[in-house]
Amino acid sequence: MNQKIKIMKRYIAIILIVIPFIFSACTEEIHIDLDSTYDRIVIEGYFTDEYKTHQVKITKSADYFSNTSAPAITGATVTISDGTNTFNLTEIEDGLYETDTMAGVPGNTYTLNASIDGTIYTASSYMFTCPPMDSIGFARNIWDDEWIDVLIYAQEPGDEINHYAWRAYKNDTLVTDTLHEVEFSDDVFINGSYVNGVEVQYVQAEIGDTIMLEMHSITEDYYEYMLKVMLETVWNGGPFDGPPANFYGNLSNEALGFFAVYSVQRQTGIIPPDIPDAYED
Amino acid sequence: MLLLSSDEETKKNKLYFYDLNLKGNYKINDKNRMYISWYLGRDVFEYDDLFGFNWGNRTFTLRWNHLFSERVFSNFSFILSDYDYELGQYSSAAGFKWTSDMSDIKIKADFTYYPNTKNMVRFGVNGTFHHFNPGLAKGTGDETIYNELKMPESNALEWAGYISNEWKPLENLTINYGLRGTIFQNMGKSTVYNFEENYEKIDSTTYGSGDIYNTFYGLEPRANFMYALNSKSSIKGSYSRTKQYIHLASNSTAGSPLDIWVPASPNINPQLADQFALGYFRNFFDDTYETSIEVYYKDMKNQIDFRDHAELLLNPEIEGEFREGNASSYGLELLVRKQTGDFTGWISYTLSKTEREFPEINDGKVYPASYDKPHNVAIVANYELSRRITVAANWVYSTGAPVTFPIGRYEYGNMIVPIYSDRNDYRMPDYHRLDFSLTYKFGVNKEKRFKSELNLSIYNVYNRKNAWMINFYQDDQDPTVTKAEKVYLFPILPSLTYNFYF
Known part of the structure; x- marks a missing residue:
């Protein structure tokens, strides 16, 4: 039910944006003079319970119309600690720092430390356990025939408020590599229930494609952070948006970005020839 | 009716509006007259039966004018008005319709009493029943996939009584002074959300039909004078305090306009304004040209604005998205008007500034109001x-x-x-x-x-x-x-x- 409301709310907003466009195609690119602002440090870090190298990207902000990739911050000293052990990260390319191959353990709190020109930026985050999925299923998207909804079947633990994010892989390739393609939700409407085929990802795929769904148990802070990124980017523009504003993640010293820590569960399925339409019994 | 149809594609777009106005009056006898008026207006935009929006308002007024004596005149009025808008997408199972409306029923009695040639006393009472329906969305069609989504409706009663006197102590001086008292009451049936200090929702309270659950009072003094310097020029000055129980909240995103009417409630205080104005008026060329220069200052308390990232679309807990603060406005108005002859018209220029200061918005720094021009x-x-x-x-x-x-x-x-x-x-x-x-x-x-x-x-x-x-x-x-x-x-x-x- 929650998902239906979300779709509907968004759709109303889209209409409001579209109306002036179709009215008589009244849009025009314009030149606006914008001031510059001081550079902010931006840290995008991920640490999970997968056995792999974990990466932290450090860049800085730029003028709004700078139109080049974000400038990298090189030569930083970056570590991740679980309270007992400290792991050093190596700069593998400009601004990209990597751990050795290792896995985080759910239940631990991980702290990122980045020392940049004498200033130390830190962030801590707890790693929640991700409940397993029983299986995944597929349904044809009601808005667009070429898209397939990925459905999950899983028992949601009822002990506390959890937050989740979902990514999808098609034939071993991550197809949701941009934040606005990542789906995320809290469990307010389903807390403790058996989730019986709720759509949590959307892929442009055909019969026979192998789809792997990845579920992350994210923190509430990270959920809120992704929501704000969405509000200021792809969801931005309608009259129902509140006033735009700046926001911070979990990093100290007013660094932008987020150090996200989560554990991961996966399920794989092959799209069958007889996919039902969404919302059909 | 206006149709935009420059090419095949835009022919699907439909834009039209209509206004209907009916007026009538009936003289019963020398002491009694009835007036009736009715207005209906609607603007409609549609795109190829796929979706559209429309908005309109209606007003009905019935007024009875009665002369008690040579010195006491009265008007008794009954007024109905409503404003609504609808927006929808009308195709198949995914179709939906969203409606919002605000309606008022008002009764009032106004009296004018002339005790002597130097005084004119006005007094009256009125009562208004407000009904607010901020938004209802539901699916259209038999096989709709949507649940009904509704923002809580609410009602309010607004009472006012006033008395004022226009006093002409001298041939060239008029002084007007008065006092208005108001009462505003929130009335069920309604659901009110309760918020913590940090605007997190705690729970909600539901009030039954007709229950009065919150009352505000207001006293609004006002005074103004006009002093004629000579036959061509005069000075006017005024002070007024107004308490307003309905806020108009304007969204200040990158220019896309959305106005939401928000009644005062247990979560939102009524707005209070003190305004001072002073003006100099002079006519030229045998009153062919009128000119004026006026300055004003307005101090406003308990204004509301949206917090950062406020969620406005069909949010039943929208009261938690507002923050309160103060505002001030000042300005200079210049006017030249020609009222007689074949050629008439005016030129006006206003220089003004309106600023807001909210502890919880913009880090507490002063910022221009979204209507500051x-x-x-x-x-x-x-x-x-x-x-x-x-x-x-x-x-x-x-x-x-x-x-x-x-x-x-x-x-x-x-x-x-x-x-x-x-x-x-x-x-x-x-x-x-x-x-x-x-x-x-x-x-x-x-x-x-x-x-x-x-x-x-x-x-x-x-x-x-x-x-x-x-x-x-x-x-x-x-x-x-x-x-x-x-x-x-x-x-x-x-x-x-x-x-x-x-």
């Missing part, structure tokens, strides 16, 4: 070529409204995220527009019962693309490129209107 010019000219033909033109100009723009950007999750300026630190492009009209009157020479006129008008003569909103976006082809685009609504728009009077 420092320079405002209007030029209106009418020329009567003959008894049948009148031409008119008007030009308006105003500084662009304040908006919040991105001043920097950064990358996160393969996306470009904007870094914003302080609240309302930038301005939309200036707004200006010229309109022209030509009116031809039929039946001017005959004592006809029916009169009519044909009006040709051109809106936005020089096709100024006034920005309605400005969007910033990431380019599809090259994701490192960010761009700005403006959306503008009405290009040059000729229309033909036929008016009929009877």
